[in-house]
Amino acid sequence: MRILVNIDVPDLEHAIDFYRRAFGLRLRRRLGPKAAEMRGAQAPIYLLEKAAGTPAAGATRQPRDYARHWTPVHLDVVVEDADRAVEQAVAAGARLEDPAVSHEWGRIAHLSDPYGHGICILQFLGRGYDALAAPDVRYEPVGEADFEALLALRIEAMRESLERLGRFDPERARSRLRGTFRPECTWSIELDGxxxxxxxxxxxxxxxxxxxxxxxxxxxxxGLGGQVLRRILDEADRLGLPVRVGALRGSDSNRFYRRHGFVQTAESEWDIDYLRPARAPAR
Known part of the structure; x- marks a missing residue:
């Protein structure tokens, strides 16, 4: 399947010039006197000259209006530098409605073209939209033979916090994991194998x-830790049971558990105990 982008405009020549200067599109060909195909994006963009006041479609009485208007479909322009792209678009005649702001996935600014159509300028950062998507995580059972690999993973995960507290000791880590290791209650968290x-x-x-x-x-x-913990808490809620956990004093895990509804119940020199109260099972 292919998707083509069509934009109604009141003046074809003006629109060709605007989209060329604002976003670097180029005129590929004209399709008669009232239409033009623009290239430079992943999908071709067709500019269609339609007079203001003419019927927008046979199924609606709403006439075309090139004042600023809302539509459920808009154009997203993905760029390397949002601020520079906004500056270029405004210089070409776009109207800046909301300056670029940062989100977990990147930056976005809201504009409109000279014909009232909404346009968003996006700059992806880091993992982009992948940062918003829940990863496809698998939970696999483990056995006694997995102990050494899990120990190495625990040491890797805890090392920074323990070194900060002057408590890093691989043998102590081995002893603590061995003392509570029950393969039948342990699950490996896996992604892409x-x-x-x-x-x-x-x-x-x-x-x-x-x-x-x-x-x-x-x-x-x-966000993976939160996804795993939600799985755990969903199981506890299904059973109507509370969940207890201990966290190393001074580690980031304390904020993590409090953020997910755990309340402190006790503390010792090195650890803080938390409880997430039982919730009634859903009926």
Missing amino acids: QRLGFYALRPDGDGLRLDHLYLRPGAQGE
Whole structure:
């Protein structure tokens, strides 16, 4: 399937000049006296001269109006430098309506062309829209043979926090993981065939205990931890059980758990204990 972009304009020559100067499009060919094909984008853009006041379509009585108007479809122009692109478009005759602002995925500015059509200028940063999409994560069971690999992952994930507190000790890490390691309650977190982390959730008195939730440093800060924790809490809610967890004092995990509804219940020299109260199962 191909998608073509068609833009109604009141003056074809003026529109050709505007889109050339504003966005660097070039005239490829004319399709009669009232239409032109512009190239320079992934999809061809067709400028169609239609007089103001003429019927927009047979199924509607609304006439064409080239004053600023709202439509559910608009043009997104993706650029390398949003500020420079806005400056260029405004110099060509566009109207700046909202200056560029930053989001998790990049930057966006809202403009309109001289014919009232809305245009967004986008600059993708980092992972772009991929930063908004929930990754397709798989949760795989583990066995006793996975212990050493999980230990190495735990050490990698915890090293920075432990070194900051002067508590980094690989042998202590081995002892703590060995003391709570239950393969039947442990799940590997995998994406595209690679193990990015693991978690361990087991029965604990009247609820559940999250013994471990670790992600490799390169997988942190991308929303994956929140997705995994939501899976855990959804299971707890299905069972109507509370969840307990401990976090290293001074680590970023404290903010992470508080943000997801955990409340502090106790603390020791090195750890802080949290509880996420039970919620009634959905009926």
